[in-house]
Amino acid sequence: MTGTGxxxxxxxxxxxxxKAAGENFPVAPFFLPKDWRTDLIAVYGFARLVDDxxxxxxxxxxxxxxxxxxxPAEAADRLLLLDAFEADLDRVFHGTPAHPLxxxxxxxxxxxxxxxxxxxxxxxANRQDQLVTRYETYDDLLAYxxxxxxxxxxxxxxxxxxxTPERIxxxxxxxxxxxxxxxxxxxxxxxxxxxxxxxxxxxxxxxxQEADLAAKTASASVRALVAYEAQRARELLNEGAPLVGSxxxxxxxxxxxxxxxxxxxxxxIAAAEHDVLPGPPKPGKLQLLREVGVxxxxxx
Numbered sequence: 001m002t003g004t005g006x007x008x009x010x011x012x013x014x015x016x017x018x019k020a021a022g023e024n025f026p027v028a029p030f031f032l033p034k035d036w037r038t039d040l041i042a043v044y045g046f047a048r049l050v051d052d053x054x055x056x057x058x059x060x061x062x063x064x065x066x067x068x069x070x071x072p073a074e075a076a077d078r079l080l081l082l083d084a085f086e087a088d089l090d091r092v093f094h095g096t097p098a099h100p101l102x103x104x105x106x107x108x109x110x111x112x113x114x115x116x117x118x119x120x121x122x123x124x125a126n127r128q129d130q131l132v133t134r135y136e137t138y139d140d141l142l143a144y145x146x147x148x149x150x151x152x153x154x155x156x157x158x159x160x161x162x163x164t165p166e167r168i169x170x171x172x173x174x175x176x177x178x179x180x181x182x183x184x185x186x187x188x189x190x191x192x193x194x195x196x197x198x199x200x201x202x203x204x205x206x207x208x209q210e211a212d213l214a215a216k217t218a219s220a221s222v223r224a225l226v227a228y229e230a231q232r233a234r235e236l237l238n239e240g241a242p243l244v245g246s247x248x249x250x251x252x253x254x255x256x257x258x259x260x261x262x263x264x265x266x267x268x269i270a271a272a273e274h275d276v277l278p279g280p281p282k283p284g285k286l287q288l289l290r291e292v293g294v295x296x297x298x299x300x
Contacts, residue, residue, distance in 0.1 A: 027040060027041065027044045028040040028041045028044065029253075029254065029257065031250055031253060032250050032251075032254060033250065035111075036159060036160060036250075038108070039108040039111065039112060039159045040156065040159055041104075042101075042104045042105045042107070042108040043105070043108065043152070043155045043156075043159065045101040045104060045105065046089075046101060046102065046105050046119060046122070047122055047152055049064070049085075049099075049101050050082070050085060050122050050123055050126050051122075051126065052064075053078060053081045053082055053085060053126060054078060054082065054125075054126025054127075054129045054130065055129075055193065056076075056078060056193075058075075058081075062075045064081075064099070065081060065084075067098050067099045067100070068081065068084040068085055068087075068088055068098060068099060069084055069098065070084050078126075078130050079127065079130050082123055082126055082127055082130075085099075085123060086120070086123050088102050089102060089116065089119055089120070089123070090116075092105055092106045092109055092119075093109065093116055108159070112158055112159050112161075114155065114158055114159075117151075118151030118152075118154050118155050118158075119151070121146070121147045121148075121150075121151040122147070122148065122151050122152075124147050125144065125147035125148035126148075128144060128147065128148075129195065132144075133194050133195045133196065134195075134196050134200060135196070135197060135198075135199050135200065136199065136200045136201060137199055137200075137201050138199045138201070138202065138232070140199065141180075141197060141199055142176060144197075145175070145176040145179045145180070146172070146176075148179055149175040149176055149178060149179035150171070150172040150175045150176060152175055153168075153171035153172065153174060153175040153258075154168055154171060154172075156171070156254075156255075157171055160251050162247055162251060166246075167243055167246060167247075170239070170240045170241075170242055170243035170246070171240065171243055172240070173236045173237070173239040173240030174236070174237060174240035174241075174243060174255075174258055174259060174262070175240075176236055177233045177234075177236035177237040177240065177262050178233075178237075178258065178261070178262045180197075180229060180232065180233040180236070181230075181233050181262050181265045181266060181269075183197035183198070183229075184226055184229055184230060184233070184269055184276055185265060185269070185276060185280035185281060185282075186280055187213055187226070187276050187277060188213070188214075188276070188277050188278075188279065189280075191210075191213050191214060196210065196213065198213075198225060198229060202225060202228065202229065203225065205225075206221050206222075206224050206225040206228065207221050208221050208222050208225050213277070215277060216277065216278065217275055217277055217278060218274065218275040218276065218277045222274075222275075222277070223273060223274040223275060224274075226269065226274040226275075226276055227270075227274045230266050230269055230270070230274065233262065233266060234263070234266055237259055237262050237263060237266075240259070241259050241295060241298075243255055243259075244256045244259060244295055244296065244298075245298055252296070253292075253296070256292050256295040256296045257292060259291075259295045260288055260291035260292040260294070260295045261283075261288065261291075263291045263294070263295070264283035264287045264288045264290075264291045265281070265282070265283055267283060267287060267291070268281040268282055268283040268287070269281045
């Protein structure tokens with residue numbers, strides 16, 4: 001988001017939360033009850049900040065590192081920052097955290113009786129990003145999504161008081177799908193960070209080399225690979241979509257927005273003929289609204 005770095009330098013809390021507008025899915029839309037919005041924004045702030053640490057996207061100036069007790073000389077060490085962030089997360093449950101986003105989260109944790117596990121999963125995913133840059137199989141990628149994406153959906157259910165084993169299963173399918181969609185949109189960006197989230201076994205199947213992902217436009221083989229992975233994400237979204245019909249009221253609309261965001265992004269990828277290398281294909285608002293309607297009607 002334009003101007004985010006400047007905001008983060010002076011106000012790390014506000015700068016992180018401002019990124020919500022750029023996500024594929026609604027974070028805490030206006031139609032939700034105020035207390036839900038407050039808590040979902042707090043959860044988002046945690047998830048966004050830990051991703052920014054893992055991706056090296058913290059703003060210049062080192063405000064976040066200082067808040068976490070990391071010296072300027074060590075602020076570039078992402079694993080050290082993640083360790084410091086985890087220590088501050090522990091203070092959410094057993095003390096007073098130092099970072100304002102975690103102080104915000106503490107009120108939510110207490111109000112909703114949240115447990116540390118989903119937050120620890122998100123931190124573990126970002127640690128893995130520092131150590132694992134390629135995934136051999138689709139199952140390996142799914143295991144990563146179990147840490148990097150599924151905790152977010154579980155937290156949404158916990159915040160809204162609607163968790164059941166079946167809803168968690170459906171939510172996991174949706175969240176994994178959304179993570180795969182994001183990976184497809186960001187192939188070029190991820191490669192710039194020396195990360196590839198396309199399974200190596202699938203790249204071999206479609207005769208795609210890593211060098212092919214660095215091209216300005218996608219070859220026929222790369223497009224076929226992206227289409228294959230997009231279909232997997234579509235099937236996961238369809239598998240998880242009954243979650244929408246299992247709840248009522250405003251929560252139903254929120255969850256429909258999650259599913260619709262993924263479906264609209266997949267349509268944008270298809271409209272780009274699966275050429276994701278020039279930049280992430282993004283759906284328009286009209287397409288998103290159409291997908292929300294389709295999802296609410298149980299179609300798709």
